[in-house]
Amino acid sequence: MRKKTVRRRTTVTRKSKKKSVFVTKVIRYLSWVLVGIFLVGIVYHYREGLAYYFSFKSNKVLSEAEESKHFSDVRNFQVLEKSEGKTIGLDVSEYQEKISWSYVDTLEQKYPLDFVFIRATVGNDRVDSEFKRNWLGAKENKMIRGAYHYYRPNENSIEQAELFIQTVTLKKGDLPPVLDIERLPKNQSIDSLKIGLKRWLTKVESHYKVRPIIYTGEKYYDDFLKEEFSDYLFWIANYNFYREEIQDEWLFWQFTEKAKVPGIKTNVDINIYNGDLQQLRFITVD
Structure with a gap:
């Protein structure tokens, strides 16, 4: 009886192992099928962008940097195609090095670049090293220009506003000033941060007689600014591949940080204005 019992247990164990291996193979096979379907879906979704990209680039020798950003280029094209009729622009700072402004005209030799936001100041003590040159260069290139301030949450808001005012002179046809807020404070509460932001905005509006625009990321906007700063217009950054159209409530959308533009050596941010030229x-200064 003991031997028979042992044999039966062994048989059951072998059958269980075989069944387990079979189930694992089936699951693995189905997983690969689902991955394949997903990839086919991605290719189909971006079919126009892929067709445009490869037909446009096929007669060129691509550098390693260009090859590494194929997907970004395709997604950018997809966004631009869905934004027909809207105005396209860029934003720059000293990180773009010396810009040859006379060459800054189009994206992918197809989409005109009509406006540019230029970083002017950082915190309460630093002027962007390329601001003056970029500010003049954009004007000479007949682009609609705007200046922005990178806000440091842990520094005095009034001092930051004063630095921006001392640095930037807005003229007729320029865009409203922009407050760029991206980080959370380290040594103060969110409520204190919001008080500081409102002080900056109020002082700058009082000086230029025009309400500033606020730049931030989509999550930061949803979590901290959307409700209390609803009186302001927003410039939102979101680079996610699934986001392909500007939201109705956004004034500007920074949809990529990996574009190549003539006259600029480095990658650059591209933005869509929620309207035509x-x-x-x-909305420019009178």
């Missing part, structure tokens, strides 16, 4: 001119 005539509407963009309407």
Whole structure:
């Protein structure tokens, strides 16, 4: 009886192992099928961008840097195609090094670049090293220009506003000033941060007689700014591949940080204005 019992247990164990191996193979096979379907879906979704990209680039020798950003280029094209009729621009700082402004005209030799936001100041003590040159260069290139301040949460807000005011002179046809807020404070509460932001915005608006625009990331906007700063217009950054159209409530959308533009050696951010060129001119300084 003991021997028979042992044999039966062994048989059951072998059958269980075989069944387990079979189930594992089936699961693995189905996983690969699902991955394949997903990839086919991605290719189909971006089919126009892929067709445009490879037809446009096929007669060129691509550098390693260009090859590494194929997907970004395709997604950028997809976004631009869905933004037909809207105005396209860029934003720059000293990180773009010396810009040859006379060459800054189009993206992918197809989409005109009509406006540019230029970083002017950082915190309460630093002027962007390329601001003056970029500010003049953009004007000479007949682009609609705007200046922005990178806000440091742990520094005095009034001092930051004063530095921006001392640095930037807005003229007729320039865009409203921009407050760039991206980080959370280290030594103060969120409520204190919001008080500081409002002080900066109020002082700058009082000086230029125009309400500033706020730049931030989509999550930061949703979590901290959307409700209490609803009186302001927003410039939102979101580079996620699934986001392909600007939201109705956004004034500007920074949809990529990996674009190549003539006259600029480095990658650069590209933005979409939620309207046409005539509407963009309407919001400029009188």
